Every structure is written in C-alpha cells, then in structure tokens.
Amino acid sequence: MKVGILGGGQLARMLALAGHPLGIECVVLDPAPDACAHVAASHIVGAYEDRPSLEQLVRVADVVTYEFENVPAPSVRLLEEHLPVYPPSEALALSRDRLTEKELFRDLGIPVVPFVAVDSLEALREAVDALGLPALVKTRCLGYDGKGQVLLRSREEIPDAWEALGGAPAILEGFAEFSREISIVALRSRAGEIAFYPVSENTHQGGILHYSCSTDSDPRQREAEDMAGSLLERLGYVGILALELFDTPRGLVANEMAPRVHNTGHWTIEGAGVSQFENHLRAVAGLPLGDTSRKGHSGMVNFIGVAPAQEAVLKIPHSHYHSYGKAPRPGRKIGHGTICAPSRESLLRGLEYLRELAPLVR
Template identity: 50%
Template sequence: MKVGVIGGGQLGQMLAQAGTSLGMKFVFLDPAKDACASALGEHVCANYDDQEALQQLAKEVDVVTFEFESVPAETVSFLSDYVPVFPNAESLRIARDRWFEKTLFKSLDIPTPDFANVESQTALENAVIKIGLPAVLKTRTLGYDGKGQKVLKNQSDVTNAFAELGGVPCILEGFVPFSGEVSLIAVRGKNRAIRFYPLVHNEHRQGVLHLSVASEQHPLQATAEAYVTKVLEKLDYVGVLAFEFFEVDEGLKANEIAPRVHNSGHWTIEGAVTSQFENHLRAIAGLPLGATQKYTESAMLNFIGAIPSAERLLSIESCHLHDYSKAFKPGRKVGHVTVCCKTMDELKQKTQAIEALMSH
C-alpha cells in the first residue's frame, strides 16, 4: 500500500517508520524543501492548496492522511474526490476551529469551559461581561503550542486584546481552575471498532508539552472514553484522535481535540503493544486495530530547541532517543525520548535524570 501524507514533519516521519514494517510506502506533500520526513519516502514539494500537486499525489497513492490540522479542510475535501482520505474533511474542519470544536462538545453534552465567539473588540468586551475574568482569548484557528492566545486577568488586559491577536476571529473561554491536564489517545477503524490507550498526564512549559506520563488505571478513564466515543461516532471518524481534558473537582472538562497522531502519544512507540502511529495506519488501511495496553510504566519528554548529548541520554537505561533530524531553533520541537520502566518510582528517577541533562 502507498500512503500519502499531507505534511512532512516529525509526525509524518514517525508514521513512515511505523508503516515500513507493514510493507507500506509513503509520499509526503510539504512546501518545505527540508521536510524531515522526506528521507523516508517521496517528497512532493508544493503548497497545501496546489491543486495540480494534490492531483499528482492522489494518482500515486491508495489512501491519504494528514499530520497536522493547519492543513486547509478544503484540501482534504478536494483530495476526497480522487482518493480515500482519513480522517474526513468534516473532522478537520471542526478540529481546526475552536468555535466549531467547542460547539460540537456542547451539542454532545461534553463539559466545557464557558465560551463565546469574538469577532471584534466590542464583542470581546461583551463576552467578558458574560463570562467574567480571568479568561483566555484564543484565535479560532492556527493556534498551537501556546501561540495565538492571551490570558486576560483584569480589565486592562482586555483593552486592545482583539487587535493584539491579529484582529482575526477568536473565542473567549472562561479560565478553568484545573488540578491537572490529561489526554486520551483513541483510534477508530473503518469497521467502527474503537480502541483506547491509557489516559496520559501532561505537563506543559511555556505553552508547549514538556512531559507525558501514561497513567495507572486513572479513575476517570471510563468518563474520558465515553466523551471521546461520542465525538468519534458523531464525526464518523477513522484514524487516531487525541482529546485533551482539564481535570477538575467534578471530573473532566474538554479542552481540545487533535485529528491525528499526537505528541502526548509518543510514549506508545516503545511503551505500548501497538504504537499510535501503527494503529493510525492500520485504521486508514482497513486493517485490524492493534492492542493498546502499555507494556511498562512509560513517559515521554520533549526536546525543544536542542537535544542533549546522545551519549549521555543513552547511558540512562530504558531511554529511547528519537531525533527528528531538524535544525535546532529556539522553541522548535526537535526530538523526544521515551522512557520505559518497571515501576513508577524508577520512571520518575529516570525522567528527572533526563531533565537534569536538558538543563545543562
């Protein structure tokens, strides 16, 4: 099978690594000449809205997927006329727009923060009266890793906030006093079978995911699975989907979904029976889904901007390095490690040792 991937970053790279053992070949469409996934397949260097390049891709492959939601939904819709594309265009349209996303959650009775659509400074001021402060103003599209948002703590923060985020359509969300952040990685096949990975505890630094730890029989696992099932079935979704939640006193509140393989699921490469990447490919290819249980206690640490010495990292037993072969730049995800241990105490010790290397 030949798989087309819109986007040639590290997620595409890891999809190809997982698919090679299944006998799959890959074609990546990405405007960047140095797309890191291109070493693992053919590279169509073109913009995501280049219809001629999209038609070329469709002729070469059996199925298409995408590695991030900045891809226009129109691109997926266009491709769907020529080749099967999973997840579908409607899933992408909703997931890339926070207003559509939160509206979907509300319609499915999934708890969310209070929210309001904001398309002007006046609308923002009215929304603040309704929702109150503190609150978070976010662009409806294209915001990720802490970008495209501003925390509004007092009235002075509200002044000119709409213009500060570019004067584009936004959403105001009530601030959630949460005790933790978790995500659930799920996969749904063409036959509507659904598998769930264990809930993952996430720690962010400066808006970017720093550490993910697969949990031990989280008491809210079943609650999260019920919410995610509603979304998967409503969207007739095929592939891996990540759902991020806030942990609150009464349970979980929805933050956002990502219609793709996800950073918080990287631990599954070494830590689960079947990685999220292999299960995504199984789903879109119509193959049986793999088991999602974790082998060991597992965690993932992101490297932002630079990667510590490989020699020092690999001297830590049970540490698996994933270098994306990307140029080091401040704020850029350039690699990660997964850590697999027999006990949670050992896992904590190993992750702290890696964090010490990162601080030098």
C-alpha cells in the same frame, strides 16, 4: 499500499517509519525541501494548495491522511473527489475552529469551559462581562503551542489583547480550575472497531508540551474513553484522535481535540503493544487495529529548541531516543526521549534525569 500524508514533519516521519514493516509506503506533500519525513517517505515538494502537487499525490496514493489540522479545506475537497481521506474532513473542519470544536463537545454532552464567540473589540468587552476574569481570549483558527492566545487578568488588558490577536475571529474562554492536564489517544478503524490508549498526564510550559506520563491506571480513564468514544462515533472517525482534558473537581472538562497522531501519544512507540503511529496507519489502510495496552510505565520528554546528546540520554536506564532530524531552533520540537520502565519509581527517577538533560529552550 501507499498512504499520502499532508505534511512532512516529525509526525509524518514517525508514521513513515511505522509503515514500512506493514508494507505501507508513505508519500508526503510538504513545501519544505528538507521536510524531515523524507528519510523514510517519498516527498512531493509543493504547497498544500498547489493543484499539480495534489494531483500528483492522487496519482500515487491509495488513501490520504494528514499530520496537522490546518490543511486548506479546498485541498481536502479536491483529494476527497478521488481518494478516501482519513480522518474524515468533517473532523478536520470542526477541530480547526475552536468555536465549532467547543460546540461539538457541548452538543455531545462533553463538559467544556464557558465560552463566547467574539468578532470585535466591543464583543470581547461584552464577553468579559458575561464570563468574568481571568479568561483566555484565543483566535478561533491557527492557534497552537500557546500561540494565538492571550490571558486576560484585567479589563485594561482587553484592547492590547485584541490587537495582539490581530482582530481575527476569536473565542473567549472562562478559566477552568484544574488539578492536572490529561489526554486520551483514541482510534477507530474503517470497520468501526474502537480502541483507547491509557490516559497520559501532561505538563506544559508556556503552552508547549514539555512532558507526558502514563503510569498506573488513571482514575479518569473510563470518563475520558466515554468522551473520546462519543466523538469517534459522531464523526464516523477513522484513525487516531487525541482529546486534551482538564481534570477538575467536578470531573473532566474538554480543552481541545486533534484529529491526528499526537505529541502526548509518543510514549506508545515503546510503551504500548502497538504505537499510535502504526495504529493510525492500520486504521486508514483498513487493517485490524493493534493492542493499545500499556507495557510497563512510560513517560516522554520533548526536546525543544535543543537536543541533548544521545549518549547522555541513553545512559539513563530504560531510555529511548527519538531524533526528528531537524535543525535546532528556539521553541522548535526537534526530538523526544522516552523512559519505559518496569516500575513507577524507576520511571519517575528516569524522567527526572531526562528533564534535566532536556530543558525547554524557547
């Protein structure tokens, strides 16, 4: 079985590594000749819009998936004419646009912050009148890791914010009062089997995920599962879906979803029965899903901008090192470390060491 992946970064790399034991070989399409998945996957070097490259992928792959949301829609359509593409393109289309994503959440009864679509400076002013301040203005598409968004604290900031986003179609979001950010990584098989990983609690710095933790049973587990489950069913989903949520005094509020394996699920490599990467492949390949239960207490720290030495990390009890084989660059995710410990206390102690070794370099 050959699984094609659009994108050859670290998510594709970890998928490819998880594939070989299953007898699944991955083929990535990525324009970068040094795409870091190449060490464990075949690599078609080509643009995501390049027809000959897409046709080559069709010839070699049995099924196609992707590691990022911003896959060009015409490319997905071309692939879909020849092969199954999972997760389904509707999930891709809806999640790529913050407006349609929030409308989907709302339609399914999943709580969201108040939001208004804005497509002009004037509309942004009116939206601020309607929602009040502070509020976040975000481009509808192509935002990630804190990019493509501006926090508005006063009306005077409106013109600069609009200019900073380049006048692209945008959305104004009211501000949620939340105590913490959590996420749930959910999955659905081709046969309709559904499973959920334990919720993880996430800490961002300047919009980039710094670290995630999954320890004792989370009081919001069931609530998060209900939300993610309704999305999986509504979309006829196949593969891993991550849902980021705010924990507020009035319950969970959905922030955004990602139709792919997710940074807040990296701890599952050591911390769960079967990792999100293997389970994503099992799902898209039509195999039975694997055990998502947590083994011990796990946490993950991203290596951003610079990676600590292996030796220093591996001296921490119960630690694991994940290099992505990427050159260091400020703000770039180039690896992560995981602690998978027998107790919450030893996890928290290990994470403290690990965070000291791996400060976020923007």
